[in-house]
Every structure is written in C-alpha cells, then in structure tokens.
Amino acid sequence: MKPPKIALISNRPKGIHFSYIRYLNNQIRENFDLKGTPLILVPKKRGEREDNSSLSNRKT
Numbered sequence: 774m775k776p777p778k779i780a781l782i783s784n785r786p787k788g789i790h791f792s793y794i795r796y797l798n799n800q801i802r803e804n805f806d807l808k809g810t811p812l813i814l815v816p817k818k819r820g821e822r823e824d825n826s827s828l829s830n831r832k833t
Contacts (some may be wrong), residue, residue: 776810776811776812777807777812777813778812778813778815779814779815780817781816781817782817782818782819783816783817783818784818784819786816786817786818789816794814794816798812798814
C-alpha cells in the first residue's frame with residue numbers, strides 16, 4: 774500500500790522550508806490520527822498538475 778501523497782500548493786514551492794514541511798507532516802498525523810503512517814508532502818507550484826494519462830484518456 775502506497776503512503777498518502779498530499780500536494781502543498783504554493784506560488785513559490787521551492788521557498789517552503791524543510792522544517793515547515795516537517796511541521797505540517799506532524800500536524801496532519803496528529804490531527805487525523807495517522808500516527809506511524811508515512812506521508813509524502815509534495816510542494817507544487819500553483820497551476821501545476823501531475824501528468825496522469827489515465828485521466829486524460831477517460832470518456833466523459
């Protein structure tokens with residue numbers, strides 16, 4: 774099972790300090806009772822999307 778991946782949307786994702794990411798990680802674990810669960814927090818620029826070919830091939 775893959776760990777949950779959470780996007781941190783920011784105008785300047787490279788400006789997010791590692792200690793703030795660690796703080797958010799700990800707060801999410803504490804507030805959502807995810808103690809011991811690995812989390813992946815991914816800083817992303819506003820408007821940036823993941824290339825997900827399965828979504829683009831979907832019929833609407």
